[in-house]
Amino acid sequence: MVDFQDLRKEYETHGIDESELLDEPMDVFKTWFVGASESCPAPWFETNAMTLSTSDGKGHITSRVVLLKGVDADSIRFYTNYRSTKGQQLAANAYAAVNFHWPWLGRQVRLTGAVEKTSREDSETYFHTRPRGSQIGALASKQSSELDSPEVLAQIAAELESKYEGQAVPLPEAWGGYRLTPDSFEFWQGRLNRLHDRVVYRNEFGNWARRRLSP
Ligand SMILES: Cc1cc2nc3c(=O)[nH]c(=O)nc-3n(C[C@H](O)[C@H](O)[C@H](O)COP(=O)(O)O)c2cc1C
Incomplete structure (x- = not known):
């Protein structure tokens, strides 16, 4: 110890x-x-x-x-x-x-x-200066709320990634x-x-x- x-x-x-x-x-x-x-x-x-x-x-x-x-x-x-x-x-x-x-x-x-x-x-x-992965992450995460598993978050991020493919990621309303x-x-x-x-x-x-x- x-x-x-x-x-x-x-x-x-x-x-x-x-x-x-x-x-x-x-x-x-x-x-x-x-x-x-x-x-x-x-x-x-x-x-x-x-x-x-x-x-x-x-x-x-x-x-x-x-x-x-x-x-x-x-x-x-x-x-x-x-x-x-x-x-x-x-x-x-x-x-x-x-x-x-x-x-x-x-x-x-x-x-x-x-x-x-x-x-x-x-x-x-500022949001649009962040790497695209961080933008998707911010959109996917309901920060500080309960999460069932890391896989759930990864799934939401993957869905957002395909939804916004080829487009700008929108600034999340609460970010x-x-x-x-x-x-x-x-x-x-x-x-x-x-x-x-x-x-x-x-x-x-x-x-x-x-x-x-x-x-
Ligand atoms: C090195 C480091 C940098 C961080 N930077 C941020 C940041 O800029 N913004 C942010 O929301 N959380 C950041 N976090 C995560 C926060 O520490 C925290 O986990 C998160 O914001 C949720 O905090 P809350 O539940 O008290 O609101 C960072 C964590 C570390 C360890």
């Missing part, structure tokens, strides 16, 4: 330099994201994979990984099924938290913010993008002896306030 108490790692990276702390936290995020992408040590690691946490009206929280698919001036985008668990929770509480972890850099980034659906045009445009507009960012850099650096930006009445936090 794994000895969990013995799982321990020292973070020997340098801290967060003041010069990295630009006025706009989205600019810091973009710089860190580019740094993570360019230094990513393994092709299987998706630097744009982020843990997204949502909650329903009763305060029940769920988390899952989704892919970051766009960064705009003051928001980030991801795409999913609107009738999934996350979609239902976002309909009940249009607020979410997102977390990135880039372990080879000893870095974590946390964002929170209000979430809204992107426009139908945006979803349409599309969400835009999260951060009201807070936290940049975490692991350091020796657990004396990590944490810098949080909070949007306070339209302006970004920046503070360092104890690790």
